[in-house]
Amino acid sequence: MCEFTYAIVGTGALGGFYGAKLQQSGLNVHFLLKSDCEHVRQHGLVIKSVDGDFTLPRVKAYSDVQKIPACDVVVISLKTTQNHLLPQILPFAVKDTGIVLVLQNGFGIEAEVAQIVGSDKVIGGICFLTANKIAPGYIRHLSYKNIILCEYTQNYHPGGITERLRQIGKDFENAGIPVELDEDLLLARWKKLVWNIPYNGLSVILNATTAELMASPDSSKLVEELMYEVATGAKALGRTIPDTFIQKMLHNTAKMTPYLTSMKIDYDERRPMEVEAIFGNPLRMVQAAGTNLPKIDCLYQQLKFLDAMRTAR
Ligand SMILES: NC(=O)c1ccc[n+]([C@@H]2O[C@H](COP(=O)([O-])OP(=O)(O)OC[C@H]3O[C@@H](n4cnc5c(N)ncnc54)[C@H](OP(=O)(O)O)[C@@H]3O)[C@@H](O)[C@H]2O)c1
Ligand SMILES: CC(C)(CO)[C@@H](O)C(=O)[O-]
Numbered sequence: 001m002c003e004f005t006y007a008i009v010g011t012g013a014l015g016g017f018y019g020a021k022l023q024q025s026g027l028n029v030h031f032l033l034k035s036d037c038e039h040v041r042q043h044g045l046v047i048k049s050v051d052g053d054f055t056l057p058r059v060k061a062y063s064d065v066q067k068i069p070a071c072d073v074v075v076i077s078l079k080t081t082q083n084h085l086l087p088q089i090l091p092f093a094v095k096d097t098g099i100v101l102v103l104q105n106g107f108g109i110e111a112e113v114a115q116i117v118g119s120d121k122v123i124g125g126i127c128f129l130t131a132n133k134i135a136p137g138y139i140r141h142l143s144y145k146n147i148i149l150c151e152y153t154q155n156y157h158p159g160g161i162t163e164r165l166r167q168i169g170k171d172f173e174n175a176g177i178p179v180e181l182d183e184d185l186l187l188a189r190w191k192k193l194v195w196n197i198p199y200n201g202l203s204v205i206l207n208a209t210t211a212e213l214m215a216s217p218d219s220s221k222l223v224e225e226l227m228y229e230v231a232t233g234a235k236a237l238g239r240t241i242p243d244t245f246i247q248k249m250l251h252n253t254a255k256m257t258p259y260l261t262s263m264k265i266d267y268d269e270r271r272p273m274e275v276e277a278i279f280g281n282p283l284r285m286v287q288a289a290g291t292n293l294p295k296i297d298c299l300y301q302q303l304k305f306l307d308a309m310r311t312a313r
Helices: 013-024 037-043 080-093 109-117 163-174 185-205 210-215 217-236 243-255 262-268 275-288 294-312
Strands: 006-009 029-032 045-049 054-056 060-062 071-076 094-102 122-127 130-135 138-143 147-151 179-182
Touching: 006 013, 006 080, 013 029, 013 045, 013 054, 013 071, 013 130, 013 138, 013 163, 037 060, 071 080, 080 094, 080 109, 080 275, 094 109, 094 163, 109 122, 122 163, 122 185, 147 163, 147 185, 163 179, 179 185, 185 210, 185 217, 185 243, 185 262, 185 275, 185 294, 210 217, 210 243, 217 243, 217 275, 217 294, 262 294, 275 294
Parallel strands: 006 029, 006 071, 029 060, 045 138, 071 094, 094 122, 147 179
Antiparallel strands: 045 054, 122 147, 130 138
């Protein structure tokens, strides 16, 4: 089987980390950047990682997508707030026989990408990573790194384990990233929302770290109630999230090093927050199935208000 070539669309914390690991393992990786392009072209990428630091002094860095050779796998690692750019990017970056791998948080992005490239070209990846970009081309990897990979199919029907899924999985595994292949993208995405909905949302509204949210009986109760409401949403779409999964998330997060969510960092730095991908899209899908999620909806309205205030002030 031929070696896949990779394009990283958005070389920030997540794209920079995974892209650098793939290149370090010997693969041919092309990096699309915006403000950091010139710096990275000159100095490469620096990864400061709990697993060991490394530098890639030479990387193929581009600011113009039309200059990237079409690749076998195009990894979307922009913030979802920039996804309106994808129709201008993806048709150039992906080969006719290629695949688009969505590594962003949230729900419903694969369906949007399928509108651009076709539903047979889309794979979803759920990332358990804590990393930040702390300077141009400088990424700090704090903990976790594993990915769940799933085929996307129209209407999120379980997609099976395909050969191409296995090959991408192997590429990441060879790069030192633990990968799980799963058949059910919809369930995997909703399980990730069990974490992102309460912690991302409440960290902004209550101005708190994960540790602070878990230390107070009031906020930890709210976290738990929101998690159960996510499970209700998944159930409305025909998927079951077991209680044991929720209890494990609560337990693991309580033990986690105090963590400022990416939504909180975006809010504090006055950047747009990923409100639609993490809250709006899942809420709309569940509402279309006839179910309301009042606590999540309340959080969504508050976050939308704060997001709008960022540009109004
Ligand atoms: N970081 C994590 O640990 C983590 C974990 C799980 C999931 N995620 C998800 O992964 C996604 C990416 O998050 P992130 O933390 O990696 O964000 P990030 O550090 O902000 O990276 C996004 C990158 O995209 C670049 N970009 C924006 N517009 C661009 C354009 N037109 N062309 C090329 N590059 C462009 C940005 O460059 P500029 O800085 O120049 O704007 C930035 O470096 C999000 O959906 C997030 O929720 C992240
Ligand atoms: C949940 C998380 C903190 C760690 O897996 C991270 O993946 C994230 O911010 O979504």
